[in-house]
Amino acid sequence: MPIKAKICGINHPEALTAAADGGARYIGLVFFAKSPRNVSLPLAAELARMVPTGVRTVGLFVDPTDDFLDQALAQVPLDLIQLHGGETPERVAAIRAAHRLPVMKALKVETAADLDAASAYEAVADILLFDAKPPKDSILPGGNGVAFDWTLLTGRRWSKPWMLSGGLTPDTVAEAIRISGADAVDVSSGVEDRPGHKDPALVRAFLEAIRAVA
Numbered sequence: 031m032p033i034k035a036k037i038c039g040i041n042h043p044e045a046l047t048a049a050a051d052g053g054a055r056y057i058g059l060v061f062f063a064k065s066p067r068n069v070s071l072p073l074a075a076e077l078a079r080m081v082p083t084g085v086r087t088v089g090l091f092v093d094p095t096d097d098f099l100d101q102a103l104a105q106v107p108l109d110l111i112q113l114h115g116g117e118t119p120e121r122v123a124a125i126r127a128a129h130r131l132p133v134m135k136a137l138k139v140e141t142a143a144d145l146d147a148a149s150a151y152e153a154v155a156d157i158l159l160f161d162a163k164p165p166k167d168s169i170l171p172g173g174n175g176v177a178f179d180w181t182l183l184t185g186r187r188w189s190k191p192w193m194l195s196g197g198l199t200p201d202t203v204a205e206a207i208r209i210s211g212a213d214a215v216d217v218s219s220g221v222e223d224r225p226g227h228k229d230p231a232l233v234r235a236f237l238e239a240i241r242a243v244a
């Protein structure tokens with residue numbers, strides 16, 4: 031089965047085209063002011079309208095308020111909500127019910143215990159996303175280009191679909207898939223030529239590296 035890819039932090043049309051034409055299943059729009067990939071709602075709406083049929087548009091939020099979610103969803107056609115903050119299982123369930131959209135919950139992984147804790151989200155999230163714990167000095171809860179020990183996922187089974195992220199690059203993604211057993215991956219900083227700017231050539235290289243695994 032082909033590996034599914036999400037290219038996160040799309041903020042210009044050339045990156046969107048490289049992702050969609052290269053076979054990405056998801057494109058991610060970041061709604062988090064501290065991120066260099068943050069997009070305004072009008073720009074996000076413009077980009078989302080360019081997403082071809084068959085590619086899903088994901089909105090990435092970090093501990094969003096209900097008001098902000100309402101505004102974003104009123105202006106931007108999203109297919110999936112990604113929650114990348116400290117949202118509790120109850121908050122994930124409430125957001126999912128209120129907005130009637132599938133939710134992907136990001137879980138920060140450093141040790142096997144972090145994966146055990148992730149099981150609390152299996153009942154409430156539609157997709158689990160395993161990302162590395164951010165470095166202590168980072169202002170971002172994700173998008174730091176940091177990987178975790180992929181062997182922690184080897185042989186683990188989940189009742190929900192899941193994605194791997196954290197420090198993936200065109201050079202490492204095949205090995206990460208092989209070790210973790212992931213059938214879906216998410217990348218942000220690993221396909222950039224400077225913080226917050228996707229390089230279309232790196233996006234294409236990442237998607238080609240994935241195709242070579244399948």
Ligand SMILES: O=C(O)c1ccccc1N[C@@H]1O[C@H](COP(=O)(O)O)[C@@H](O)[C@H]1O
Nearest residue numbers: 038065172173174175195196197218219
């Ligand atoms: O990309 C961001 O700026 C971002 C900001 C806040 C939370 C999450 C963010 N990105 C997500 O982080 C992971 C890993 O990114 P990277 O490939 O290590 O740079 C990925 O799931 C992004 O969706």
